[in-house]
Structure formats: structure tokens, C-alpha cells
Amino acid sequence: MTTIVVNGVKREVQAPTDTPLLYVLRNDLELSGPQFGCGLAQCGACSVLLNGKEVRSCITTLGSVAGKEVTTLEGLPSRWAKQKGLSEADAAKTLHPVQEAWIEEQTPLCGFCQNGMMIKATELLEQTPSPTVAQIKEAFTTSGPSPHLCRCGSYTAIIQAVQRAATTMTKSAKVADARRQGEIDTPQPFGRSLDTATVLRVFPERSIA
Ligand code: FES
Ligand code: FES
DSSP states (O other): OEEEEETTEEEEEOSOTTSBHHHIIIIISOOOSSOOSOSSSSSOTTEEEETTEEEETTSSBGGGGTTSEEEOGGGHHHHHHHHHTOOHHHHHTOOOHHHHHHHHTTOOSSOTTHHHHHHHHHHHHHHOSSOOHHHHHHHHHTSSSSOOOOTTOOHHHHHHHHHHHHHHHHHHHHHHHHHHTTSSOOOOOOTTOOOHHHHHHHOGGGOOO
């Protein structure tokens, strides 16, 4: 039995310690964000964060992650909520800015590679809040064991989505700083809610009724 921490929750796994983490996540823990692409650390579809660093879960063994913090695509909202100090209720209605940017930029085409793209973007923006285009390209090509591959060619949209997420996250950090310093009031948490009732209350013109 191996104990691992996935998306902030301790999980007991019975698989042998040399089992690829990707198999454990998908088959034992039913987390379908990470995808099986090449199985050889050559495409990035299976990426997860391990203690905040992107790793290829297809070549990472279960035994090697014992006691470390694994974050999958499913865990990005709670990761962001924790970083922002949101309540559990607000966290449940929140997406990570990277995920929101991906939606707003309509980045995915077939979508198969996009798990790894969003994981890589999260790693990048946590380390480099306002990356240049060159830094974004470097992150997705030469910073890991291989470039993150997209057979559909969504690379331009990915760069735009990373820039959009960077703007959101930087702005959010500035607001948090201002609140800490008492320059602005702390409002009731509104978060980045996707709750339709709330959206229609605040923006009633969006109702099609
Ligand atoms: S499936 Fe892991 S890098 Fe391709
Ligand atoms: S969106 Fe299809 S492989 Fe990237």
C-alpha cells in the first residue's frame, strides 16, 4: 500500500510501486485529466504537477511520489482557491485562471493535448507571473524532457491563453496586495463564479428569456 497526496487529499493505493503514476491516476483514482499519449515522456499529454513542478506521469512511478504533492488538471481550481484563500464554498464554484483563459480563448481543438498544456502553463505562471512570448515558447518546448506536442496545431491559441491567464493572475495578485495594505476594502467573495443564477443577477442583460 502506498500513500500519496493527490489534489490535497491523501489516497491509499494498492498498485505495485513501479506502476506508472498515470495508470494510478486514471485507473485507480479515476482522474481522467491526464492523458496517455506516447507513454515515453515525448508528448506531454500526461503531465501533472509534482510539488509544483511539471512531470510526465507516464514515466513517473507510484513509489517515487510517496509523500509528495501531486496536482492534476482536476486539482487546479482548489490549488488556485488555496493560493487565494477562498472558502470551500467559493472554491467549488471557481476555475483556475489558466482554465478560464483556455475557455475564453477557445484554445482546444480536439483537446487531447490540452491537459499537459494547462499544467505547463500553471507551472510557468507560478514561477514567472508575466512571461514574455519567448519565455512561453521556451517553457513549452525546451524546458522539459520534450516539447509539448499538439497535433492539431493550437500553439498560437495556447500563447494567447497563457498571456490572458497571466494578466488575470497578476491583476489578482495586485488586488490582494492592495487589500493587505488596506488600500481597498475586502468585498464579499465573488470569485470567478460560473453559477448562472449569480451571473444573471449581476448581468441581467445576459438573460435570453
Ligand atoms: S504520455 Fe506521457 S509524455 Fe506522452
Ligand atoms: S488540440 Fe488536438 S492534439 Fe492538441
